[in-house]
Structure formats: structure tokens, C-alpha cells
Amino acid sequence: MARGRNAYDGRYDLTRKSGRPSTYTEAIATALCDRLAAGESLRAICRDADMPGRQTVADWLTRDADFFERYTRARMVGLDDMADELLEIADSAGVGDGPAARASAEVQRAKLRIDTRRWLLSKLAPQRYGERIQHEHHGDVVVTTRIHLGGATGRD
16 A cells, blocks of 8 residues: 555655565574674664564574574573673672762662673573572382272172
8 A cells, every 4th residue: 555645646666665674584694693692682683674573583483493593592692691791790890980879879780780681591591590499308208009909899
């Protein structure tokens, strides 16, 4: 359908498609995976006009096993980058000149950033970054077995 008030006066190219790319190309897939590996979020990447929307990426992941593998590896590298960033944030907290109140605010901000990223890592990659919970059992375990013979009532 034509856009604008005077759609038929020749000012609009009605054959040109507008919007985000939705066709899978190797160049777009590589750029997307490179940005994920650098620690950028999929949401931020998909905000760019030259990148596909999040639903398009989800569709590609279900249709293309090679892209799924590359995307998964890029996500893991990105998570490792986030873990490295945690160390940098923690190491730089409170460093700098200024009043004590400013330093305290910087430390609190750094703590919030660290806690948020730590929580995110524990949810996205619990096997690598989650809390290790060990369950121990002390005491005896009693197992009782009953055998029921169907039809044997003991009556004549």
C-alpha cells in the first residue's frame, strides 16, 4: 500500500522495500556474532537500522544450525568478556580524586554494576558462573518392599 497523502503523484518509489534486513547473509551474521563476542547485547545490536530485528535473529537460529553454533560460541565469548569487565570494574572502584561522598557513590555504582553482571552471568551460563550447591545426606535410608499377589486371597 502506498504511503503518504499524495501516493500516486510520482514522488514515492513504491517498489523499494524499507525496514530492517530479514534475509540471512553471511556478512550480517558475521557482524552480529562479532559484536556479541565483544560483549554487546543482542538488544543493542538489533537497535541498529542495518541489523535484523530480534525475532529475525531468533528465526535464523532455528533454521540454520551453523549460525546457531557460531551465535552460541559468540555468546560464550561475550560472557567471558563480561566476566573480565567485572574484574576491571571492581579494581577501578573508588580510584580517583574527589570528596569522600563522590568516592562512596562511585563504589556503590560499581557494586551495582558488578552485582547485576554477576547475576546475569549466573543465569545465562549457570554451569560456568552459577553458585555451586552441594547436597549432602546424613543418616540411614530404609527401603521396604511389599509384594502383592493379585487374586491370592486365601479363601476357598
